[in-house]
Amino acid sequence: MKIGVYVCHCGTNIAATVDVKEVTEFAKNQPDVTIARDYVYMCSDPGQELIKKDISDANLDRVVVASCSPRMHEVTFRKTCEEAGLNAYCMEMANIREHCSWVHTDKEKATEKAKGLVASAIAKASLLQPFEPMRVGVTPSVLVIGGGIAGIQSAQDIADAGFQVYLVEREPSIGGHMAQLDKTFPTLDCSACVLTPKMVDVARHKNIKLITYAEVETVEGYIGNFKVAVRKKARYVDEEKCTGCGDCAKVCPVTISNEFDMDLGARKAAYVPFPQAVPLVYTLERDKCMRCGLCEVVCEAGAINFEERDEEIELEVGAIIAATGYDLFDPSLEPNYGYEYDEVITGLEFERLCNASGPTLGKIEINGKEPKEVVFISCVGSREREGITNYELRITNSNLDSQTSNLKPQTSKGNEYCSRVCCMYIAKQAHLVREHISDANATVFYTDVRAFGKGFEEFYWRVKEEGVNYIRRELTDELKVDKDENGQLRVKTVSEGVPIEKEADLVVLATGIVPKEDVCETARKLKITQSGDKFFLEAHPKLRPVDTLTNGIFIAGCCQSPKDIPDTVAQASATASRACSILCKEYVEVEPITAEVDETLCCGCGICESVCPYGAIEVVDTEEGRRARVTSVKCYGCGTCGSSCIKKAVKMHQFTDEQLIAQERAALATEEVVF
Amino acid sequence: MDEVKLIGFMCNWCCYAGADLAGVSRFHYPPNIRIIRVMCSGRVDPELILDTFLYGADGVFIGGCHLGECHYLEGNYYAEKKIEMAKRLLKAAGVEPERLRLEWVSASEGERFAEVIRVFTEEIKELGPVKCEKEELEAACIAAADYKLRILATKERELLEDGNKYGEVFTMHEMDRLLGDMVQEDYESKRILLKLKKPMSVKEIASELNLKPNVVFRRILDLKRHELIEIHEIRDNTPTYIANTREGVE
């Protein structure tokens, strides 16, 4: 065994706190080490060349790089080895930067620790085995889940590249939240004008199969080879026959509130959510329909079918894009906002009030009354610090009279993050108020204005110059919306330490973006991870922003984090490009970090099978009796089977018992310990 | 070196990444810990932990993803039970179970990571170096490798949630008793086994290990049944036993 050890200075990042020379000398004296060198930047071209040259000149069969985190450069140095003819999996890293030089100040102790980490890596390296990445075939099609602007964009891009796309949307129409918006910041172009043609394109595209009013039930398989079961809910209307004339809705006797209009308007049990719906096909809402049959009588196309049943659709796809979007924070969770009053609405409700196809046909009015004083409140449900009650926070800063401070202490129901779109949609809506009602005043209670995007700051100033009144308050300042004895709505808060009270006819709450209600369920189905705030987690915040940690599954739009339409579309196109990079191949390579069963030791007890989350290990009948077997491509390499096997028959490649034990013992041994 | 030594096994996706973030953000913590990467906290088994103590660790830290956020869905739930088992074995060997710490740290909790390690290091410094005999830890280590305890460590979750083959769901209390007894028994057996590298009688073992002779006798019968030991010779009507070298003790 010949091991080469390469200790990186990382400029002064490592060298300032760790005596790199001393560590290199130490490494030279470790078992099996034939070469140990230090270099200023190991990851640089000359650094990598150094390693390559040694591999070929000195015939190294293992390499240890002591530098940064393997999460940073493992791939880099594996490639280096491979290029020099050494198997990529014969390289091990010692993380002496993130886990050592950056977190310690005492040079002597940090050097001591670096030695331990290097010894540990050397011990593991000597036990590493060469592996070849596994190759699996690819089904050249994609499932896109969610038909908001994110899903629409992904689907279009992938279909344009020539691959088959299945776009599954749970609602009767695609469009998502963007279809509900009136104008869009910062350009004020009309949302429907931008969106509707795209929706139509998607429906017409020869490579896209639109599956609306449908749910993804199960997802099995792995990159290149997913099997997906989709349940298409019964519409009781034949999609092929329906012409979208709307006669059924006209005669339908059941009137219910329209969730698309945020329940501000009404619709029938036979409905399309909005006039530009795609597909333009009516749906009879199962729970609300009385089965009176009037629609059946008037439908000239004969499209009504009460016998229709849910349909199970099986899809085979090579990649999956989750674009499931968001929900909005429920302001009734924080009673101080007075959401129970008709005159207190959310930003999304405002969008519907403004919209020409909305419940008021674009007239901003509440119970038939046009407001003259409109107040916007920012950060509702956003930017709240966990563990601190709003009340306590507010009280410490509050100068309000006791009358308004009699709120019950409440724990924070909101989220810590900033929802990113609210500042700009407030600016947009404040502008729209004055556009619709020329003599109205718009006041914004804000904390900070985050106008970070292209054209945002300019837009914000434009709105301010139009006369919108921005009043700053701290997030910790108490705020209360309620009515006085005359039924007049009042907003009471504190600005710059001074109590302030404002009469209002309409209060718009800028409620933040929260993860979709069933986000956890979707994550579980797809076997993808979530961040602490429950949005889907990207594989790397900077370098792999649309990948998930599950190979072949990508994320776009607000299901990943709050964002505006431009960012959503950019991300959606990115997922398309990522998915196409899989679909265009005949096969993909997957990491060989998988489990393997030594069948001579296995007793077939099946405990491994019971703990495997992926069904990757199964007990099968063999000539020798019942034995566990691993389907390598399904195995993600967690190793829980290995730690559970009662016979220690499961070997977790790259993290074997022997390797871990060697690592731990080497890290502990200041000198050789023998029992 | 008189300083305490700590080893951390951390999952690649959360805790290890959290440690990386602590580094990137320069949140300092004491240098006693050496971090070893595993893909999932569920990979860590009691034997590995006990081996780490046996080879000189004064504290062992296992870091995984928060419950419900495991990259492999539920590996950390299994980790929880395996760490419990390791703690029982530590206790049996006379090592403070607090020397083993399981924590959930997410990839974004760099500051918390540093804090958690700082506190853990302080606690171990307070306890000082491990004080028990090598042979006690060795026995615990062999017990951890034994199939009986490996089954229990894994199945505990199932027994508590879904019940056993007869559909009987164990209560926490029952489980606790069952595990307590099993660990104690197995540990004692392994202690005896280690003693029997040289021939000894029941009485001699009992006095050396400070156990009741009838307990030792029961364990001896059990070990003999499993052919791990055999009778060496009969001295004055008293048999002495010796470990069966063919089968090997490891």
Ligand SMILES: Cc1cc2nc3c(=O)[nH]c(=O)nc-3n(C[C@H](O)[C@H](O)[C@H](O)COP(=O)(O)OP(=O)(O)OC[C@H]3O[C@@H](n4cnc5c(N)ncnc54)[C@H](O)[C@@H]3O)c2cc1C
């Ligand atoms: C009040 C308000 C005003 C805004 N104004 C602007 C603006 O002016 N300009 C701007 O750039 N941005 C604005 N935004 C932000 C904008 O709404 C989002 O950026 C955009 O809608 C995100 O699109 P999406 O596709 O990610 O999510 P969504 O629009 O939420 O779409 C998700 C889709 O997926 C479907 N779905 C969810 N789960 C499943 C499932 N399990 N199976 C199948 N289908 C599923 C949903 O039904 C939905 O159709 C505003 C937001 C709000 C709240």
